[in-house]
Structures are given as structure tokens and as C-alpha cells.
Amino acid sequence: MNSKAKKELKKYxxxxxxxxxxxxxxxxxxYEAYGLYKISNIDENDGVxxxxxxxxxxxxxxxxxxxxxxxxxIGEKIYITDDIYFEIDISSRDSSYxxxxxxxxxxxxxxxxxYEEYYSSYGKLNKMINDVLSSVLCMTMAEGxxxxxxxxxxxxxxxxxxxxxxxxxxLNKPDNWKVELLKxxxxxxxxxxxxxxxxxxx
Numbered sequence: 603m604n605s606k607a608k609k610e611l612k613k614y615x616x617x618x619x620x621x622x623x624x625x626x627x628x629x630x631x632x633y634e635a636y637g638l639y640k641i642s643n644i645d646e647n648d649g650v651x652x653x654x655x656x657x658x659x660x661x662x663x664x665x666x667x668x669x670x671x672x673x674x675x676i677g678e679k680i681y682i683t684d685d686i687y688f689e690i691d692i693s694s695r696d697s698s699y700x701x702x703x704x705x706x707x708x709x710x711x712x713x714x715x716x717y718e719e720y721y722s723s724y725g726k727l728n729k730m731i732n733d734v735l736s737s738v739l740c741m742t743m744a745e746g747x748x749x750x751x752x753x754x755x756x757x758x759x760x761x762x763x764x765x766x767x768x769x770x771x772x773l774n775k776p777d778n779w780k781v782e783l784l785k786x787x788x789x790x791x792x793x794x795x796x797x798x799x800x801x802x803x804x
Contacts, residue, residue: 607677611668611692614699618661621697625654656755660698663754667692667701674766676701680773682784685711686731688773690766701752703766704728705735716792719799731788738787742780743768 603611629650667674679687682705690703706728711717721727736749749769750762772780795802 603671603675604677607691608671611664611671611676614692614694615661615664615668618657618664622654622657622661625650625657629654656698659757660754663752663758664699666758667754670763674763675770679706680770681708682735682773682776682781683788684708685714686735686788688769690770695753699754701754703749703769705732707731715796715799720795720802734791735784735788738784739769739772739780742783743772 632650667676674690676690676692679689681687685708686705687708688703688705690701693700693702707724709724711727712724717724717727721730740746740748743765745765750765752758752762772778775781
């Protein structure tokens with residue numbers, strides 16, 4: 603896990619703890635305002651209590667992933683070609699966090715003919731290559747459900763972590779036939795597009 607990802611993960615943990623503390627304070631104020639009756643009749647679906655439970659689950663998951671962060675190589679780019687890499691990363695979304703693994707073009711792609719003549723959107727090029735290579739990789743792994751996206755609002759399942767571990771095991775062996783297939787697939791698609799570039803308009 604690189605230093606930037608470690609700092610981000612630590613920031614997420616601190617932010618989640620701050621949210622928990624804030625909701626605990628709000629709950630204390632509600633209890634103080636409504637007295638013992640409110641305390642003895644807590645609705646399990648009460649918004650404040652529900653949010654406290656959600657944030658505690660998120661914090662538990664963040665701490666679990668922090669322990670696995672080096673093993674999962676979070677934030678580290680694993681190149682399969684000079685221009686394409688795979689990365690497992692954590693992103694913030696809707697007061698929660700998501701763990702996902704995707705294929706990306708290196709940012710240098712914006713200097714190439716593929717970007718200039720085929721599709722001038724770095725984000726959409728990344729989506730295209732990820733959709734293709736993720737499907738190929740999952741097929742070689744006989745993984746019918748795809749690469750998991752873990753929402754930290756939910757429990758983390760062992761099989762989801764195992765899928766990431768299997769992916770890293772494959773990609774860290776450059777001579778593996780599965781990596782060779784990924785390289786060939788990416789190269790063939792890009793070559794075909796560039797050989798017929800006149801069909802496309804930016």
C-alpha cells in the first residue's frame with residue numbers, strides 16, 4: 603500500500619469516527635430533551651440510532667481493510683502493458699466508502715492517437731478498457747459475478763477479499779497465460795481501432 607493511499611485511508615477512518623461522535627452527541631441531546639421515557643423506548647429504526655449503527659459498521663470495515671491494505675496492494679498500480687494498469691482503490695461515496703478494482707489507461711494516453719483521433723475522454727476510455735479487460739479476466743477465473751465492488755455500509759464477505767487476492771496473484775505473474783491474454787486483448791482492440799481510425803470522429 604503506497605503512502606498516499608495510507609493517508610487517505612487514515613483520513614476516512616478519522617472522518618467516520620467524527621461522524622459517529624457527532625451522532626452520539628445528537629442522541630444524547632435528544633435523550634436529555636425527552637427524558638427517560640425516550641431512553642426506555644428507543645426505536646431501532648430511529649434515524650439517529652440507525653446512522654450510528656451504519657457508521658460503526660463502516661468504521662469496522664475500514665479497520666478491517668486497513669489490516670489487509672498491504673496484502674491487497676491498495677493504491678498500487680500493477681501494469682500489464684506500458685499503458686494499462688490495474689489498481690485496487692478506496693473512494694468516498696454518500697457518507698460511505700467503496701473498495702473496487704479496475705483497469706485504467708495511464709494518463710499518458712492523452713498524448714496518443716487513440717485519444718486524439720478515437721475518443722477524447724480519459725474517463726470514458728478508462729471505462730471502455732475496464733469493461734473489456736474485467737470481463738476477460740473474470741472469464742479466465744471462472745468468476746461469473748465479476749470483480750466485486752464493496753460498499754462499506756454492508757458486511758464484507760470473505761469470498762470478496764479472496765477474489766481480489768486471486769486477481770493480484772494472477773497479475774503479479776507477468777508470464778501467466780491469463781495476463782498474456784489480457785495484453786493480447788487490449789493490443790488487438792486498440793490496433794484494430796487505430797487501423798480503421800477513419801471510421802471515427804472525435
